[in-house]
Amino acid sequence: MMLKVESLQVFYGAIHALQGISFHLEKGEIVALIGANGAGKSTVLNTVSGILRPREGAVAFEDQEIHEVPPQEIVRRGVIQVPEGRKIFSRMTVTENLEMGAYTHTDRAEIARDMESVFERFSRLRERRNQLGGTLSGGEQQMLAIGRGLMAHPTLLLLDEPSMGLSPILVEQIFDIIQDINEQGTSILLVEQNAQMALAIADRAYVLETGKIVMQGTGDDLLKDPSVIEAYLGGH
Amino acid sequence: MRSSAVDKGLRTGVVFGIVIVTMFLIGFTVTGAGLVGKIFGVQSSYSTPPLVFFSIFMILVGAWAGVTASPRPLLEADTWNRALLAGGSSGAVSGLFSAIIGFLFGELNSNRIDPRTYLPSVSPESIKMFLFDQTPFIGSLLMFALMTGSGLAAAALSFYLRNNGAVRSSLRKASESVWDSIRSERVSNIIQNKYTRYASLLAFAAILIILPRTWGGYWNYVFGTVGIYIILGLGLNIITGWAGQLVIGYVAFFAVGAYTFALLTAPEPHHLMMNFWVALGLGVLAAAISGLLIGLPILNLRGDYLAIVTLGFAEIIRILLKSDLMTPYTAGPRGIRDIAGPTILGKSFISDVDFMYLIIIAVLVVTFLANRLQNSRTGKAWYAINLDETVARATGINAFASKLLALSLSAAVAGLAGVLFASRNQFTGPDDHALMVSINVICLVIVGGIGNIPGIFLGAFALKGLPEILRETENYRLLIFGVLLIVMMRLRPEGFLPAKRPELEKASVQNPLGKEA
Ligand SMILES: Nc1ncnc2c1ncn2[C@@H]1O[C@H](COP(=O)(O)OP(=O)(O)O)[C@@H](O)[C@H]1O
Numbered sequence: 058m059m060l061k062v063e064s065l066q067v068f069y070g071a072i073h074a075l076q077g078i079s080f081h082l083e084k085g086e087i088v089a090l091i092g093a094n095g096a097g098k099s100t101v102l103n104t105v106s107g108i109l110r111p112r113e114g115a116v117a118f119e120d121q122e123i124h125e126v127p128p129q130e131i132v133r134r135g136v137i138q139v140p141e142g143r144k145i146f147s148r149m150t151v152t153e154n155l156e157m158g159a160y161t162h163t164d165r166a167e168i169a170r171d172m173e174s175v176f177e178r179f180s181r182l183r184e185r186r187n188q189l190g191g192t193l194s195g196g197e198q199q200m201l202a203i204g205r206g207l208m209a210h211p212t213l214l215l216l217d218e219p220s221m222g223l224s225p226i227l228v229e230q231i232f233d234i235i236q237d238i239n240e241q242g243t244s245i246l247l248v249e250q251n252a253q254m255a256l257a258i259a260d261r262a263y264v265l266e267t268g269k270i271v272m273q274g275t276g277d278d279l280l281k282d283p284s285v286i287e288a289y290l291g292g293h
Numbered sequence: 294m295r296s297s298a299v300d301k302g303l304r305t306g307v308v309f310g311i312v313i314v315t316m317f318l319i320g321f322t323v324t325g326a327g328l329v330g331k332i333f334g335v336q337s338s339y340s341t342p343p344l345v346f347f348s349i350f351m352i353l354v355g356a357w358a359g360v361t362a363s364p365r366p367l368l369e370a371d372t373w374n375r376a377l378l379a380g381g382s383s384g385a386v387s388g389l390f391s392a393i394i395g396f397l398f399g400e401l402n403s404n405r406i407d408p409r410t411y412l413p414s415v416s417p418e419s420i421k422m423f424l425f426d427q428t429p430f431i432g433s434l435l436m437f438a439l440m441t442g443s444g445l446a447a448a449a450l451s452f453y454l455r456n457n458g459a460v461r462s463s464l465r466k467a468s469e470s471v472w473d474s475i476r477s478e479r480v481s482n483i484i485q486n487k488y489t490r491y492a493s494l495l496a497f498a499a500i501l502i503i504l505p506r507t508w509g510g511y512w513n514y515v516f517g518t519v520g521i522y523i524i525l526g527l528g529l530n531i532i533t534g535w536a537g538q539l540v541i542g543y544v545a546f547f548a549v550g551a552y553t554f555a556l557l558t559a560p561e562p563h564h565l566m567m568n569f570w571v572a573l574g575l576g577v578l579a580a581a582i583s584g585l586l587i588g589l590p591i592l593n594l595r596g597d598y599l600a601i602v603t604l605g606f607a608e609i610i611r612i613l614l615k616s617d618l619m620t621p622y623t624a625g626p627r628g629i630r631d632i633a634g635p636t637i638l639g640k641s642f643i644s645d646v647d648f649m650y651l652i653i654i655a656v657l658v659v660t661f662l663a664n665r666l667q668n669s670r671t672g673k674a675w676y677a678i679n680l681d682e683t684v685a686r687a688t689g690i691n692a693f694a695s696k697l698l699a700l701s702l703s704a705a706v707a708g709l710a711g712v713l714f715a716s717r718n719q720f721t722g723p724d725d726h727a728l729m730v731s732i733n734v735i736c737l738v739i740v741g742g743i744g745n746i747p748g749i750f751l752g753a754f755a756l757k758g759l760p761e762i763l764r765e766t767e768n769y770r771l772l773i774f775g776v777l778l779i780v781m782m783r784l785r786p787e788g789f790l791p792a793k794r795p796e797l798e799k800a801s802v803q804n805p806l807g808k809e810a
């Protein structure tokens with residue numbers, strides 16, 4: 058099993074953000090974690106990344122516990138997060154941003170090859186490679202954030218609301234890209250408020266509500282589930 | 294339209310009026326007149342400067358008020374009327390303020406009331422000068438006329454220069470021809486030529502070698518101080534400019550370096566008499582370790598804890614050094630005397646020229662290392678942390694270790710500066726390590742352009758060199774710092790020489806709005 062999360066309890070001071078969460082992800086899967094704002098989705102990703110520490114519970118990646126491993130080591134093992142809100146380094150150029158993604162790598166030739174393949178996937182970024190990240194449009198920034206994640210050779214890519222604030226066409230494009238990355242062998246844990254799109258491409262999905270998982274199933278099943286439709290798909 | 298010009302003139306005039314009144318109350322009008330005198334080669338440090346220089350000083354202030362108020366081309370309809378109205382009203386209002394304050398104090402003075410009990414800088418001489426040696430009534434009238442006149446004249450002149458086609462086109466032509474010749478192939482060939490580069494390096498080296506020999510002890514002292522502050526600026530820039538962690542009590546590490554070195558080499562209080570170079574190494578090491586120890590418990594916290602903790606650390610060190618409790622160990626408030634100077638092969642060389650060379654070498658070495666660091670992997674990690682710590686950690690940067698490294702490197706550099714400082718003065722005491730040192734260093738880094746090495750040189754010259762050259766302003770140093778910082782923040786928020794981010798210009802030309810195609 059690629060990722061196994063068990064009875065995770067995470068606190069921010071007195072705030073009990075995750076109240077015993079368990080889920081798993083098999084190699085090659087896209088697993089979606091959907092839920093409203095404040096449900097605890099980002100908290101899950103940050104805990105898997107090692108940026109937050111659980112008070113209880115365990116996170117195992119490729120059958121090894123990682124919830125006490127420092128974040129930079131987790132990155133080395135191939136778990137890469139693309140944080141929410143298109144967090145790129147706004148005062149670095151596109152190229153520098155991508156180089157930062159390869160921070161844990163040292164082979165110059167390999168970094169150059171990786172960058173070339175990112176540019177192949179996102180030709181927009183190639184045109185703008187000397188431009189500061191902050192001057193890119195929203196969609197381009199999201200592409201850059203994903204490209205930066207790819208530079209680190211993820212085995213498991215954690216995507217935090219990649220569709221946030223993008224126009225429908227761009228959302229469509231981003232989800233195509235996510236599927237494409239997955240088809241080339243990277244497992245994906247996808248966190249989304251946009252349940253419609255996320256469930257459509259996910260193999261399996263979990264529904265998160267105020268720090269608890271309240272429902273799970275295949276993407277298709279959840280798309281048809283009346284309570285999911287009621288709560289997350291606008292009741293249609 | 295016309296009323297808006299007057300409006301602007303009045304507002305500007307009020308601001309300048311308040312500034313003039315303040316200058317008068319703190320005695321800066323005398324200092325200003327002295328500075329003008331100095332420009333004309335007349336030294337008058339100890340006597341009241343001649344009236345003519347005071348008049349010139351006030352004319353300059355009035356002219357500034359006039360130019361500031363006069364219309365900006367491109368933004369406003371630019372006509373003679375508007376220019377004269379704005380400049381004249383600005384000069385008149387500031388003149389009114391000056392006249393009133395002059396008249397009031399003139400009357401006080403002629404009634405034998407000495408304002409110095411409350412305003413120590415307002416001497417009878419300064420009042421007399423402010424009234425042009427006339428009676429209060431005549432003097433304040435003169436003042437009003439002078440300010441109004443210079444405001445008008447300056448506004449008119451600036452209007453003429455802006456709008457006169459001949460003047461403008463000849464100015465443009467001149468600047469274009471200069472640019473063309475700079476850009477022309479021949480010049481750029483010369484600049485890029487390997488030999489010219491070597492030659493200019495050689496010339497630079499020659500200047501650095503010859504200058505300390507020729508300009509005498511005083512300037513070696515002044516520029517030695519500038520050099521030490523350049524080192525401090527380069528050091529603080531590592532943790533604050535690059536890694537983005539504000540350190541307020543930077544002087545603490547300077548003190549650790551200076552005192553470690555002093556205690557190891559001075560005859561009292563311990564008589565260790567260690568060799569200069571060994572003690573230098575130990576001083577730098579002690580500073581680095583103190584940085585490490587300060588950083589260990591707090592650098593994994595978010596927020597500006599480092600700023601506060603270092604501030605506390607600096608004050609604790611200074612108070613400890615001053616206390617009687619520590620006198621047997623650190624010589625207490627008297628400080629440490631007879632600190633060693635540098636030696637080579639057992640021979641000491643402590644003349645001011647030798648020491649200047651030592652400081653120059655130290656500056657070059659630190660600059661070289663800082664430059665290497667900036668472009669290294671570590672430097673990029675610092676910058677990433679500075680921009681966004683969470684994302685930096687998500688990309689696999691060990692933020693804690695990076696910041697700890699930055700802090701102890703910064704501290705080590707401050708330690709080096711402290712060693713040089715103590716050794717040059719052959720003395721160090723608690724007062725050398727007051728918080729003012731930190732504030733100076735923070736100011737020079739900000740003024741020069743945070744994150745940028747040449748900016749730090751410029752900042753150190755501006756803040757430590759210029760005040761020495763302009764000795765008259767000594768009492769107003771803090772005031773001038775404050776004004777300088779405010780002006781900088783308004784005009785060039787990123788400093789005189791902002792850190793250059795690659796391709797910024799090119800990018801904004803390619804895609805000015807960052808919109809999607
Ligand atoms: N740094 C923080 N400090 C305190 N509370 C936080 C912090 N980050 C998130 N929370 C709280 O934890 C809960 C889960 O937040 P988050 O994981 O960001 O939700 P989501 O990503 O699903 O919108 C929310 O109630 C939020 O207010």
Ligand SMILES: [Mg+2]
Nearest residue numbers: 098099100141
């Ligand atoms: Mg979130």
